[in-house]
Amino acid sequence: MPLDPVDFCTRLVAEMPDAVVYADAAGAIRFWNRGAERIFGFTAAEALGASLDLIIPETLRARHWAGYAETMRTGTSRYGAGDLLSVPALRKDGTRISVAFTIVAFRDASGRMEGIAAVMRDVTAGFNELRALRQEVAALRAKPS
Amino acid sequence: MPLDPVDFCTRLVAEMPDAVVYADAAGAIRFWNRGAERIFGFTAAEALGASLDLIIPETLRARHWAGYAETMRTGTSRYGAGDLLSVPALRKDGTRISVAFTIVAFRDASGRMEGIAAVMRDVTAGFNELRALRQEVAALRAKPS
Secondary structure: OOOOOOHHHHHHHOOOOOEEEEEEEEEEEEOOOOOHHHHHHHHHHHHOOOOOHOOOHHHHHHHHHHHHHHHHHHHOOOOOOOOOOEEEEEEEOOEEEEEEEEHHHHHHOOOEEEEEEEEEEHHHHHHHHHHHHHHHHHHHHHHHO | OOOOHHHHEEEHHHHOEEEEEEEEEOOEEEEHHHHHHHHHHOOOHHHHEEHHHHHHHHHHHHHHHHHHHHOOOHOOOOOOOOOOOEEEOOOOOOOEEEEEEEEEEEEEOOEEEEEEEEEEOOHHHHHHHHHHHHHHHHHHOOOOO
């Protein structure tokens, strides 16, 4: 490998188009890469220290934090195995997008959970196409023939 | 942040469920994380040093390498801006999957391209559902009513 593996990982995370967001046990944002700036529209300066509520639609916050607390308690999540689930998220400009994400649990040396990282992609276009096609199939099936 | 940003990036890339694969200018695999092992079924020992042909269906190799050479020459790619395109890929067990990927170009200190990293997700389920719905819509529209 031409570059050191540690340099590789650092540059990859800094430059990848996917959003990488790390939040601590209290749900405060502690890492926010360029991909997160691109996808959500908030700069790192705006996001760091803020609550994840920054990008969570208001109606989904209660459910989000229940799942977050559970993951912080157990270190496991239904998102942990690489299953891709789409959830709604908010951009700075107020538009609602769909993001598909995977997560990584971070523990300290004693094994205590200290935070959760998420790798997120904007899958709004695919999500909308899927929903439109499902609606069209339902409408076509319902049509009297 | 409880952990050092460099440690964070290194642990994230090692543990994330997404596949992270880096190939050098010649197209040889030089980095293969646990997510790549999970998604493609090859261990790092099997993948490191091998050609990317390991995971590219035979009929797509010519097109892949033309695009690869172009990206190595110019440092840019239609995949670079975070657009998510699905491409077919091969698992070790011979099954064909769909992967959505983003890429990051790596240059040396003089600006010369030295390799390309890809972050890949297995989106086979969503891809198949989309295809099935498109076919169903086409069939329902064609039905005489």
